[in-house]
Amino acid sequence: MTDLTVPPIDQPLLYAPRPYWAWVAARLFRPLLVRICTAYLVILVIIALLVPLIANGQPYTCVIPAAAGHAAVREYPLFEDLSSTDWILLAVAAALAVQGVVQLTSRRLSRPQRLMRRRISFVIIAGITIIAGSLIAALHHNRLDATNYRSLARHGLITHAVFPPVPWGYAEMEPLSKGLINKLPSHRHWLGTDGDGRDELSRLLWGARIAMGVGFVSQIIALALGIIVGALTGYFGGIFDIIGMRLVEMVESIPTFFLILTFVAIYGRHILDIMVIIGVTGWTGYARLLRAEFFRIRNLDYVLAAQGSGMPLWRVLFKHMLPNGVTPVLVSAGFGMAGAVTIEASLSYLGVGVQPPTASWGSMLNSAGNPATVFRWWQALGPGLLIFITVLAFNLIAESLRDAIDPTTMGRR
Amino acid sequence: MTTYIIRRLLLMIPTLLGMTLMLFIIVRMAPGLTTGGGQFSAGIMQSRQAQKQEQEILERRLHLVDKNGHPISLPMQYILWLKSTCEGHLGTSIVYQEPVMTLIEQRLPVTLTINAIAMAVIYLVSIPGGLITALNQGKWIDRSYGFFSLALYSLPVIWLGSTLLGFLANPQYFNWFPSAGLHSTNTGNMTFFQYIADYLYHIVLPIVCSVYGGFAFLSKQIRGSILENLQQDYVRTARAKGLSGTTVLTRHVFRNSLLNLITLTGMSLPGLLSGSVIIEQIFSINGMGRLAYTSTLARDLPVIQDLALVGSVLTLLSYLAVDICYHLADPRVIYD
Numbered sequence: 241m242t243d244l245t246v247p248p249i250d251q252p253l254l255y256a257p258r259p260y261w262a263w264v265a266a267r268l269f270r271p272l273l274v275r276i277c278t279a280y281l282v283i284l285v286i287i288a289l290l291v292p293l294i295a296n297g298q299p300y301t302c303v304i305p306a307a308a309g310h311a312a313v314r315e316y317p318l319f320e321d322l323s324s325t326d327w328i329l330l331a332v333a334a335a336l337a338v339q340g341v342v343q344l345t346s347r348r349l350s351r352p353q354r355l356m357r358r359r360i361s362f363v364i365i366a367g368i369t370i371i372a373g374s375l376i377a378a379l380h381h382n383r384l385d386a387t388n389y390r391s392l393a394r395h396g397l398i399t400h401a402v403f404p405p406v407p408w409g410y411a412e413m414e415p416l417s418k419g420l421i422n423k424l425p426s427h428r429h430w431l432g433t434d435g436d437g438r439d440e441l442s443r444l445l446w447g448a449r450i451a452m453g454v455g456f457v458s459q460i461i462a463l464a465l466g467i468i469v470g471a472l473t474g475y476f477g478g479i480f481d482i483i484g485m486r487l488v489e490m491v492e493s494i495p496t497f498f499l500i501l502t503f504v505a506i507y508g509r510h511i512l513d514i515m516v517i518i519g520v521t522g523w524t525g526y527a528r529l530l531r532a533e534f535f536r537i538r539n540l541d542y543v544l545a546a547q548g549s550g551m552p553l554w555r556v557l558f559k560h561m562l563p564n565g566v567t568p569v570l571v572s573a574g575f576g577m578a579g580a581v582t583i584e585a586s587l588s589y590l591g592v593g594v595q596p597p598t599a600s601w602g603s604m605l606n607s608a609g610n611p612a613t614v615f616r617w618w619q620a621l622g623p624g625l626l627i628f629i630t631v632l633a634f635n636l637i638a639e640s641l642r643d644a645i646d647p648t649t650m651g652r653r
Numbered sequence: 654m655t656t657y658i659i660r661r662l663l664l665m666i667p668t669l670l671g672m673t674l675m676l677f678i679i680v681r682m683a684p685g686l687t688t689g690g691g692q693f694s695a696g697i698m699q700s701r702q703a704q705k706q707e708q709e710i711l712e713r714r715l716h717l718v719d720k721n722g723h724p725i726s727l728p729m730q731y732i733l734w735l736k737s738t739c740e741g742h743l744g745t746s747i748v749y750q751e752p753v754m755t756l757i758e759q760r761l762p763v764t765l766t767i768n769a770i771a772m773a774v775i776y777l778v779s780i781p782g783g784l785i786t787a788l789n790q791g792k793w794i795d796r797s798y799g800f801f802s803l804a805l806y807s808l809p810v811i812w813l814g815s816t817l818l819g820f821l822a823n824p825q826y827f828n829w830f831p832s833a834g835l836h837s838t839n840t841g842n843m844t845f846f847q848y849i850a851d852y853l854y855h856i857v858l859p860i861v862c863s864v865y866g867g868f869a870f871l872s873k874q875i876r877g878s879i880l881e882n883l884q885q886d887y888v889r890t891a892r893a894k895g896l897s898g899t900t901v902l903t904r905h906v907f908r909n910s911l912l913n914l915i916t917l918t919g920m921s922l923p924g925l926l927s928g929s930v931i932i933e934q935i936f937s938i939n940g941m942g943r944l945a946y947t948s949t950l951a952r953d954l955p956v957i958q959d960l961a962l963v964g965s966v967l968t969l970l971s972y973l974a975v976d977i978c979y980h981l982a983d984p985r986v987i988y989d
Contacts, residue, residue, distance in 0.1 A: 486664070490672040493965030495927040498945050502679065502957055505949040582809055586931050589811040590946070605811055611935070612832035615819025624812030632807035639803060
């Protein structure tokens with residue numbers, strides 16, 4: 241009788257087998273330019289989350305000196321004046337930081353342990369953040385504190401004041417009468433002031449929040465819609481396909497920017513409205529891509545095996561098929577984020593974007609003057625460069641991801 | 654092929670029905686519409702009576718009320734609008750007090766000319782660009798062309814447009830180019846060639862702004878299709894039978910790669926007609942994009958509805974045309 245047992249491997253493997261995503265990530269981040277772009281975007285996200293602590297008119301803390309009748313009081317004006325949005329975003333930042341620490345500390349564990357720990361911590365942290373966020377949204381009352389703490393500090397009415405690095409809020413104006421509008425960069429305002437006497441640097445930093453928010457949230461909405469429609473049409477085909485593709489054509493046939501303009505003009509200009517509008521007009525490309533991928537994947541052996549083992553449909557679709565078909569969609573999502581940042585800036589430039597005095601890079605470009613008569617190019621330079629670099633960073637990462645997953649470039653470099 | 658075309662045309666019907674319904678719901682569910690009609694009428698001096706009359710005419714025109722002044726239900730409004738559109742009557746603008754068809758006839762040539770010139774420039778740069786980068790795949794020229802075209806693609810047109818206008822068409826700095834419009838004021842006493850020269854002089858900046866973003870995508874596509882074709886068996890055959898490298902490239906590879914251009918051109922046709930809102934707004938060009946922009950801001954419902962309708966019919970038709978042309982150019986491609 242022949243011996244069917246496999247001889248044991250006594251030699252260690254030349255290299256450890258890597259999961260697909262680790263392989264893609266390693267190839268993606270190999271070029272220096274991509275690493276720089278990623279670092280830039282990470283910094284921008286951190287600024288977007290923490291901007292009230294970076295650019296704000298109120299001091300972190302100050303002391304109201306003792307006077308007749310009461311002792312000295314320590315106050316925390318900045319923290320008392322944070323809005324519920326600010327608190328929620330701070331909670332998100334904290335959650336991301338904690339998850340980052342977990343990821344780093346679990347690096348040396350074995351793979352199952354590592355995955356287990358990361359998953360558990362993710363679930364716990366996400367849960368806590370969601371609960372905290374809804375509590376904040378429900379209980380926190382926004383306060384409007386218009387006290388000019390800088391002038392109080394100057395006149396000695398408060399002492400020991402610690403101001404943020406950029407001591408100006410995005411809507412805080414210099415008095416128009418004092419000739420402090422449209423100022424060139426100076427010690428007082430590092431990038432000058434705009435036509436309403438507001439600090440340019442502070443507005444640039446606050447604009448990052450709008451740009452990043454629109455970029456990420458709108459594309460998450462678009463991805464969710466596109467993945468659902470694309471997965472269902474691609475997997476089932478037939479009548480699902482016909483209906484789903486008609487839906488895609490319906491949205492696609494109207495020029496996108498025109499559709500967005502119509503939505504915005506009719507339904508409103510709140511930042512959440514704009515995120516949703518860009519999302520619901522931008523999902524069709526993702527649906528098309530995923531549909532094509534699912535057509536290809538649905539007859540592969542491992543899908544048949546998954547179906548045959550009696551798994552629920554959602555598990556087959558999203559656990560087995562999606563990870564193998566989602567990479568082209570992710571490439572497209574990178575370009576989509578760049579597109580969303582551009583669209584938001586364009587809407588704000590045309591004056592139909594987020595409402596003033598909210599700082600958006602597009603509206604800052606617009607307020608740099610009427611280009612045909614008065615053009616203050618230094619005011620246009622900051623927002624223009626930031627839009628350009630942000631969009632370029634998203635595009636470069638997307639392009640690099642496309643190269644990383646493209647099997648024809650495997651041998652190169 | 655005929656059955657395919659008929660099937661595609663039939664499939665367009667549900668798409669268009671769904672599109673019109675979606676559009677109708679978006680536009681008609683907007684808050685504050687029925688009362689807002691009269692405020693756009695031109696005459697401030699009109700009496701109350703005249704204003705009221707105008708409002709009534711407007712409401713009847715939008716199928717909000719019937720002949721006797723009774724309000725019509727929303728689904729019925731939709732059916733009536735669809736009916737009059739199918740009979741070929743596009744609406745009448747509230748703001749301009751002119752039929753939408755007239756507005757389109759005025760604006761379309763403006764947009765079409767600019768976009769056609771822009772597209773020609775894009776092709777003139779991108780086709781050689783794609784060819785050169787494909788032949789030098791992986792070398793520095795390929796990489797730097799790829800990077801710079803992507804950088805140009807990422808350059809926001811709102812920044813470049815306003816900066817160009819601010820520096821080159823501004824008495825404050827250099828007053829080299831006109832800042833707005835497409836013609837000088839004294840076009841009446843110009844000869845034909847002066848007229849053309851004046852027009853070209855006016856469209857320099859808008860054309861620059863419309864073309865620079867288009868190079869990246871098109872060159873990348875052409876590069877990709879040339880690289881793909883270079884690996885085909887027929888190229889090896891052609892080389893093996895002794896054709897020179899240039900002949901293989903120009904007669905075989907390049908011509909086959911141009912097939913992809915059909916798709917790309919077809920996909921960009923709707924954009925050609927609809928125009929760029931931002932460029933037309935920055936340079937004050939009265940084209941289709943600006944019409945769309947002003948009418949959405951003024952909530953000029955008939956114009957919004959009809960522009961979207963015309964746009965989507967043209968888009969769907971050009972998608973169909975792409976597929977048919979592809980079949981004609983490459984008979985191996987068969988649809989069923």
